[in-house]
Amino acid sequence: METIEKGTLYLVSTPIGNLADISYRAVHILKNVDLIAAEDTRTSGVLLRHYEIKTHMTSYHSYNLKKETVKLVQKLSEGLSVALISDAGTPCLSDPGFNLVEACVANAIPVVPIPGASALLAGLTASGLPVHRFVYEGFLPQKKGRKTRLTFLTEEKRTIVLYESPHRIEKTVRELLEYWGDRNVVMARELTKKFEEFYRGTLSSLLEHLQVGKVKGEIVLIVAGK
Secondary structure (H helix, E strand, C coil): CCCCCCCCEEEECECCCCCCCCCHHHHHHHHHCCEEEECCHHHHHHHHHHCCCCCCEEECCCCCHHHHHHHHHHHHHCCCCEEEECCCECCCCCCCCHHHHHHHHHCCCCEEEECCCCHHHHHHHCCCCCCCCEEEEECCCCCCCHHHHHHHHHHCCCEEEEEECCCCHHHHHHHHHHHHCCCEEEEEECCCCCCCEEEEEEHHHHHHHHHHCCCCCCEEEEECCC
Protein backbone atom coordinates (compact mmCIF):
# COMPACT_ATOMS: atom_id res chain seq x y z
CA MET A 1 0.00 0.00 0.00
CA GLU A 2 1.06 3.58 -0.65
CA THR A 3 2.83 5.72 1.91
CA ILE A 4 0.73 8.47 3.44
CA GLU A 5 2.30 11.78 2.54
CA LYS A 6 2.56 14.33 5.31
CA GLY A 7 0.98 17.72 4.75
CA THR A 8 -1.41 16.27 2.16
CA LEU A 9 -5.19 16.50 1.84
CA TYR A 10 -6.87 13.29 0.67
CA LEU A 11 -10.39 13.53 -0.80
CA VAL A 12 -11.82 10.12 0.06
CA SER A 13 -15.02 8.86 -1.55
CA THR A 14 -17.23 6.82 0.77
CA PRO A 15 -20.22 4.49 0.13
CA ILE A 16 -23.56 6.06 -0.82
CA GLY A 17 -25.47 3.26 0.91
CA ASN A 18 -23.92 -0.18 0.69
CA LEU A 19 -20.93 -0.21 3.04
CA ALA A 20 -19.12 -2.68 0.77
CA ASP A 21 -18.76 0.03 -1.88
CA ILE A 22 -15.43 1.34 -0.64
CA SER A 23 -11.98 0.70 -2.06
CA TYR A 24 -9.07 -0.98 -0.29
CA ARG A 25 -7.13 2.21 -0.94
CA ALA A 26 -9.78 4.37 0.76
CA VAL A 27 -9.76 2.19 3.89
CA HIS A 28 -5.95 2.30 3.96
CA ILE A 29 -5.92 6.08 3.69
CA LEU A 30 -8.57 6.52 6.41
CA LYS A 31 -6.70 4.21 8.78
CA ASN A 32 -3.36 5.91 8.35
CA VAL A 33 -3.91 9.66 8.01
CA ASP A 34 -3.46 11.85 11.08
CA LEU A 35 -6.99 13.28 10.97
CA ILE A 36 -10.34 12.73 9.24
CA ALA A 37 -12.50 15.77 8.52
CA ALA A 38 -16.09 14.49 8.32
CA GLU A 39 -19.32 16.25 7.37
CA ASP A 40 -21.13 14.47 10.23
CA THR A 41 -18.99 12.51 12.68
CA ARG A 42 -21.99 10.44 13.81
CA THR A 43 -22.85 9.32 10.29
CA SER A 44 -19.22 8.68 9.37
CA GLY A 45 -18.72 6.86 12.66
CA VAL A 46 -20.87 4.00 11.37
CA LEU A 47 -18.53 3.47 8.42
CA LEU A 48 -15.39 3.84 10.50
CA ARG A 49 -16.54 1.34 13.10
CA HIS A 50 -17.49 -1.14 10.38
CA TYR A 51 -13.94 -1.10 9.02
CA GLU A 52 -12.28 -0.74 12.44
CA ILE A 53 -10.87 2.66 11.59
CA LYS A 54 -9.82 4.46 14.77
CA THR A 55 -8.41 7.68 13.31
CA HIS A 56 -9.52 10.82 15.14
CA MET A 57 -12.34 12.78 13.46
CA THR A 58 -13.23 16.45 13.41
CA SER A 59 -16.41 18.06 12.04
CA TYR A 60 -16.28 19.93 8.74
CA HIS A 61 -19.68 21.01 7.46
CA SER A 62 -21.46 23.94 5.81
CA TYR A 63 -22.01 25.74 9.14
CA ASN A 64 -18.39 25.83 10.27
CA LEU A 65 -16.41 25.57 7.04
CA LYS A 66 -14.93 29.09 7.15
CA LYS A 67 -13.46 28.64 10.61
CA GLU A 68 -12.50 24.99 10.12
CA THR A 69 -10.93 25.62 6.71
CA VAL A 70 -8.40 27.94 8.37
CA LYS A 71 -7.70 25.36 11.10
CA LEU A 72 -7.28 22.47 8.68
CA VAL A 73 -4.98 24.43 6.37
CA GLN A 74 -2.87 25.28 9.41
CA LYS A 75 -2.65 21.61 10.41
CA LEU A 76 -1.74 20.60 6.86
CA SER A 77 0.90 23.33 6.73
CA GLU A 78 2.38 21.91 9.92
CA GLY A 79 2.75 18.51 8.25
CA LEU A 80 -0.35 16.60 9.31
CA SER A 81 -2.12 14.42 6.75
CA VAL A 82 -5.90 14.92 6.51
CA ALA A 83 -8.65 12.91 4.83
CA LEU A 84 -11.86 14.72 3.90
CA ILE A 85 -15.06 12.68 3.70
CA SER A 86 -18.73 13.59 3.27
CA ASP A 87 -21.74 11.74 4.64
CA ALA A 88 -21.85 9.67 1.45
CA GLY A 89 -20.17 9.64 -1.94
CA THR A 90 -17.51 11.93 -3.31
CA PRO A 91 -16.57 15.08 -1.35
CA CYS A 92 -17.23 18.50 -2.94
CA LEU A 93 -20.19 17.28 -5.07
CA SER A 94 -23.14 18.97 -3.34
CA ASP A 95 -21.17 18.50 -0.11
CA PRO A 96 -18.70 20.66 1.81
CA GLY A 97 -15.16 20.54 0.50
CA PHE A 98 -14.61 23.08 -2.25
CA ASN A 99 -13.51 25.79 0.20
CA LEU A 100 -10.88 23.51 1.70
CA VAL A 101 -9.57 22.34 -1.67
CA GLU A 102 -9.44 25.94 -2.91
CA ALA A 103 -7.50 27.01 0.19
CA CYS A 104 -5.09 24.09 -0.14
CA VAL A 105 -4.37 24.89 -3.79
CA ALA A 106 -3.79 28.55 -2.87
CA ASN A 107 -1.31 27.47 -0.19
CA ALA A 108 0.50 24.90 -2.38
CA ILE A 109 -0.76 22.02 -0.24
CA PRO A 110 -1.02 18.75 -2.23
CA VAL A 111 -4.57 17.45 -2.84
CA VAL A 112 -4.98 13.77 -3.70
CA PRO A 113 -8.35 12.35 -4.87
CA ILE A 114 -9.27 8.82 -3.77
CA PRO A 115 -12.08 7.93 -6.22
CA GLY A 116 -15.09 5.81 -5.42
CA ALA A 117 -18.86 5.86 -5.09
CA SER A 118 -20.93 8.72 -6.51
CA ALA A 119 -24.72 8.92 -6.59
CA LEU A 120 -24.42 11.17 -9.64
CA LEU A 121 -22.64 8.53 -11.76
CA ALA A 122 -24.53 5.55 -10.34
CA GLY A 123 -27.86 7.08 -11.25
CA LEU A 124 -26.76 8.46 -14.61
CA THR A 125 -25.11 5.34 -15.98
CA ALA A 126 -28.08 3.10 -15.15
CA SER A 127 -30.72 5.59 -16.29
CA GLY A 128 -30.95 4.60 -19.92
CA LEU A 129 -30.78 8.27 -20.96
CA PRO A 130 -27.82 9.61 -23.01
CA VAL A 131 -24.64 9.76 -20.90
CA HIS A 132 -22.03 10.88 -23.45
CA ARG A 133 -22.83 14.53 -22.63
CA PHE A 134 -24.58 15.71 -19.47
CA VAL A 135 -24.83 18.64 -17.07
CA TYR A 136 -24.78 18.22 -13.30
CA GLU A 137 -26.88 20.77 -11.40
CA GLY A 138 -26.89 19.26 -7.90
CA PHE A 139 -29.68 20.72 -5.76
CA LEU A 140 -31.62 23.55 -7.40
CA PRO A 141 -31.72 26.83 -5.43
CA GLN A 142 -34.56 26.68 -2.91
CA LYS A 143 -35.66 30.29 -3.18
CA LYS A 144 -33.50 33.02 -4.70
CA GLY A 145 -32.44 32.16 -8.23
CA ARG A 146 -34.62 29.06 -8.60
CA LYS A 147 -36.88 30.40 -11.37
CA THR A 148 -33.89 31.93 -13.14
CA ARG A 149 -32.07 28.59 -13.13
CA LEU A 150 -35.10 26.64 -14.33
CA THR A 151 -35.59 29.12 -17.17
CA PHE A 152 -31.91 29.01 -18.13
CA LEU A 153 -31.96 25.20 -18.36
CA THR A 154 -35.02 25.17 -20.62
CA GLU A 155 -32.82 25.19 -23.73
CA GLU A 156 -30.23 22.71 -22.36
CA LYS A 157 -29.75 19.87 -24.87
CA ARG A 158 -27.61 17.65 -22.65
CA THR A 159 -29.02 15.20 -20.11
CA ILE A 160 -29.61 17.07 -16.83
CA VAL A 161 -28.80 15.49 -13.46
CA LEU A 162 -30.32 16.86 -10.25
CA TYR A 163 -30.31 15.87 -6.58
CA GLU A 164 -33.48 16.16 -4.54
CA SER A 165 -34.86 15.23 -1.13
CA PRO A 166 -38.04 13.18 -0.57
CA HIS A 167 -40.11 16.02 0.90
CA ARG A 168 -39.35 18.37 -2.04
CA ILE A 169 -39.44 15.94 -4.96
CA GLU A 170 -43.10 16.41 -5.89
CA LYS A 171 -42.77 20.19 -5.97
CA THR A 172 -39.62 19.99 -8.08
CA VAL A 173 -41.11 17.57 -10.63
CA ARG A 174 -44.17 19.79 -10.94
CA GLU A 175 -41.95 22.80 -11.68
CA LEU A 176 -39.80 20.87 -14.16
CA LEU A 177 -42.97 19.88 -16.03
CA GLU A 178 -44.12 23.51 -16.04
CA TYR A 179 -40.82 24.99 -17.24
CA TRP A 180 -39.39 22.23 -19.45
CA GLY A 181 -42.43 20.39 -20.78
CA ASP A 182 -43.17 16.67 -20.55
CA ARG A 183 -39.72 15.13 -21.02
CA ASN A 184 -38.42 11.65 -20.32
CA VAL A 185 -37.09 11.30 -16.78
CA VAL A 186 -35.58 8.73 -14.47
CA MET A 187 -35.89 8.90 -10.69
CA ALA A 188 -33.13 6.88 -9.01
CA ARG A 189 -33.84 6.36 -5.33
CA GLU A 190 -32.04 4.63 -2.45
CA LEU A 191 -29.09 3.79 -4.71
CA THR A 192 -27.05 0.72 -3.65
CA LYS A 193 -29.44 0.06 -0.74
CA LYS A 194 -31.96 -2.74 -0.16
CA PHE A 195 -34.90 -0.81 -1.62
CA GLU A 196 -33.07 0.68 -4.61
CA GLU A 197 -35.57 1.86 -7.23
CA PHE A 198 -35.42 3.26 -10.76
CA TYR A 199 -38.62 4.87 -11.98
CA ARG A 200 -38.52 5.49 -15.75
CA GLY A 201 -41.19 7.49 -17.56
CA THR A 202 -42.14 11.09 -18.29
CA LEU A 203 -42.32 14.03 -15.92
CA SER A 204 -46.13 13.87 -15.99
CA SER A 205 -46.23 10.14 -15.20
CA LEU A 206 -43.65 10.59 -12.45
CA LEU A 207 -45.79 13.32 -10.91
CA GLU A 208 -48.74 10.91 -10.83
CA HIS A 209 -46.51 8.21 -9.34
CA LEU A 210 -45.37 10.54 -6.56
CA GLN A 211 -48.96 11.39 -5.64
CA VAL A 212 -49.82 7.73 -5.01
CA GLY A 213 -47.51 7.13 -2.05
CA LYS A 214 -44.80 8.72 0.08
CA VAL A 215 -41.27 8.54 -1.32
CA LYS A 216 -38.33 7.84 0.98
CA GLY A 217 -34.57 8.10 0.58
CA GLU A 218 -32.24 10.45 -1.27
CA ILE A 219 -33.06 10.96 -4.94
CA VAL A 220 -31.16 11.49 -8.19
CA LEU A 221 -33.30 12.90 -11.02
CA ILE A 222 -32.03 12.37 -14.56
CA VAL A 223 -33.96 14.43 -17.12
CA ALA A 224 -33.65 14.29 -20.90
CA GLY A 225 -32.31 17.42 -22.57
CA LYS A 226 -34.39 19.45 -24.97
